[in-house]
Amino acid sequence: MSDAAVAEKPESKKRSNIRPLMGNEAIARGVWEAGAKVCAAYPGTPSTEILENIARYPEQDIEVEWASNEKTALDIAMGASFAGVRAFAAMKHVGVNVASDTLMSQSYIGVNGALVMAVADDPGIHSSQNEQDTRMFAKFAGVPILEPVDAQQALDYTRLAFDISEQFDTLVIVRTTTRLSHTRSAVVTGERKEKKPKDFNDEISKNVMIPSHARLRHSHVIAREKAIGDYFDENNMAEWAKGSGKIGIITAGPASTYVHEVIPEASILTLPSSFPLTKGTIKKFMDEVDKVLVVEELEPVIEDQLKIMGYDVAGKEFFSREGEFSPETVRQGLEKSGFLKPRTGKKPIAASPIPRPPVLCAGCPHISSYMALNGINARVAGDIGCYTLAAIEPLKAIDTTVAMGSSIGNAVGMARAGTETRPIVATIGDSTFIHSGIPPLIDAVYSKANITILLLDNHITAMTGGQDHAATGISIRGKHVERINFAELIASLGVKWIREIDSYDMGKLYQTVREATLYKGVSVVISNRPCVLDPTRIRGESLKIKTENCTACQSCMNLGCPALVWDDEMYDGQHKVRIDPVACIGCSMCIQVCPTDSIRPMADFAAKGN
């Protein structure tokens, strides 16, 4: 069966089967082609588009739904595997931390129907809270990890992962990175191969992890490591580009493309996997080259294993453990190691760029929530979402941000420490609250913590581009489903003080937050307004500032709204403010903070002939 899987490359390479796909689209295609039946994921950049693209395939082929978090996604996929069908879960690297409780024991249990997990790492921290290396997790859990180099391989490896999963009774991780996930290149696609569901496997010694069973299964985990490594060898899965000289480079995943770009003359061995290693091929490679460098993004996973095996290799002394690789960083490493001579050439043209960090959108309802918290001088435990941007200028309203759902637990701890004199507030978005905000809220009630939770309900998972969740009442395929009511849910946990406020009503929001923090015990304020971007782009009539009335007090500029810019006209050394009519959506927040009442809808000016 294994050989069949490898030979089973898409039959015809007709031009009509070639299409440009992003890495994530290619993984989705691979899942569909492999005959997977059940898929689940929690959105997270850069992995989000995987499940979104799977949901484009027909409903009768494949069951798809957003899960509350990564652990439930993996649990759901694993349940489908128990039930005998091919199953799949997708997540970003930090999502593996959430799913790891299931993952570590899943490794012992193995599979019935194939089980594959795609994990998107984020070297360079483009949109994450850290840059942990999932290859370490694969080794830790004892499950194989396939590392595609480009979109074509992302599709091929994803298909193959399902076969390896069934053959070796293991979950298989397909690892992508931000760069691969979001690079579009031509991919030869195949057709879907339906898989007949297997019967439920009734072996409880395999499926029920009690100590006596787990001890036996641990041997299986260790034995399969070698078996899978041998499989990689037998199928020649490492790509060996023979070079002209005697220098060799061992690499894997997207880093391989930079190596090929910068030093095509070297012998380059691109491994299919950092765990387990293709030891046979590596030995042959080592015999043919004199000096070997390991070029791998992030941690020295391959390098460490090669050193333990007794090979004389170098890697991380020349290539950083931090950040995303690029042709330059790989070139610099190769120059430092003496593999390449330093390049000479004209210096790049220099200029003075300006900082342009991401900002909350014009009319973003999170702005008023954090203005209110600044108003009461709160100590704010933040969470993961667009609203993390309120930590920087000009709002500067967040004191801590750790991981999904940490805000409420952090706030409980701050309150119990008894040292804080300012009101303690946890801010958390609707999707993050569902992901992992409910257990710590139970803790808050249980331990009678004196905190306020500001639930920023913008009716969508906004940061990742607008995905639905259980509290939007809409499925990934756009169907209406049961909708969670936050106020009822929170009341059922024993919270006595709950208010729901329109985020755009700044006075009321401020007053409510103030009252909430004066309440002794757990209070919850639901700041309620849909996101201005998703699911529909909200646009109202643009506002305008009556320049002659503006005293340049900068009250509105402190909202951080990108529609507000400095005018060239000054008042007493400060810039008056002007509204960009293209960016403004007419949310009225600036009207509410303007002390001279100088801001009005555009139409008012026309009516008065101004």
Place this chain on the structure above:
Amino acid sequence: MSASKTHPVTNVLVVGVGGQGVIMVSKVLALLCQRQGHEVKQSEVHGMAKRGGAVFSHIRFGKKVHSPTIPTGEADILIALEWAESMRWINQLNPETGTFISDTHKIVPPFACRNRSRNQKAVYSKETPKDVLGKVAQGYALDAVGVAAELGNERAANTILLGVMSTVLDFSVDDWLDVIAKFVPPKSIEINKKAFLYGREWVKEATIPEMNGEVEIEKAAELTNELEIIPAWCKGCDICVRMCPEHCLELDAEQKVVNARPDNCTGCRICEWLCPDFAIKLHKVPVNEKQPDAAMVEA
């Protein structure tokens, strides 16, 4: 410039601000190259970048493309939809042979308007087209947004830039127009065609534009702000604390207002005007004098 002649791979870097259409421009080019039989890799980063931040997209095409990103200093074409973004990425351009194409359109980010000291200018790239076009091998700068507005639709600005770029790549006008038509709404195909052809024509007599919007600000006297608070008159109503745009004020243990962060005070006078008990007075003091009562200087 063509992938088949001197360069085995042609590198195009498209840059701009979130929402401007960077991804659209790069998709047009990628599809065009693919139709001409090149291997194409198009790489971008999603997520944070979209919220008004800097956005970039690498397009590499040729016989065989390895790295999805362009090595520093090897971009053959830099095409920028916003002026300061062209300055951010100009170091990626091949200094010996690269072509620089930029809109002179300015998008000033909220961060540029943060300094609350007196007489500040919004922070923006100081280079003008004149400074830059002399340094690059080949360079074009034009007010594409302005021209597109005159043609009838600001959104066609990107197509004007594509028209300029088309003169340095070996693809036929028909092929370009065919692909562009696939990415714009049917009702604006005509205007985009006009915009594209405008860009091609403009190159023939390209000039160096002046940067618009460079206005000298009217400078006020250099003064520092001193807040006089009369505790006996303050009843701790909290109005000034809530209304201060810079959050300078706090109530102390006796519920009297104090200026806790005097360095942040911009002298806007909101507290003075709003105090129902006239307990706050703002004095603007020439920088060298320290005594507030000695100098009741009004700006």
